[in-house]
Amino acid sequence: MTSGLLQGLLPLMHGPRDGALLRFGIANEYFRLQQWPDAVREARAALAFQADYSAAWKLLGKALLANGEPQAALQAYRDGIATAQQRGDLQAVKEMTVFARRLEKSLAAPD
Secondary structure (H helix, E strand, C coil): CCCHHHHHHHHHCCCCCCCHHHHHHHHHHHHHCCCHHHHHHHHHHHHHHCCCCHHHHHHHHHHHHHCCCHHHHHHHHHHHHHHHHHHCCHHHHHHHHHHHHHHHHHHHCCC
8 A cells, every 4th residue: 555645755765865854754654554564664764864863763663563573662762762862852862761661561561
């Protein structure tokens, strides 16, 4: 399933406009469409372009969790928190800290 937005964004990949913002937009749309593996792949691509992109770290964690990879999601949140702290992006730190704590509690809870 693709959306009109994806049909407009996908042709821009691997061209002069390719970059973190484009890949984040694509990842976000895949996430909205519940295409988790594609969202994970494109969030990672956004981070390959710009490793300190706090919103991409947050989206990566959410996509990994939705894709059934809670440990990887927790690591993405932790890495994102560290990155956001270095940038001084306090709102991103707060948000990912909340997500990480919730995830830690659910992973620690007995089945």
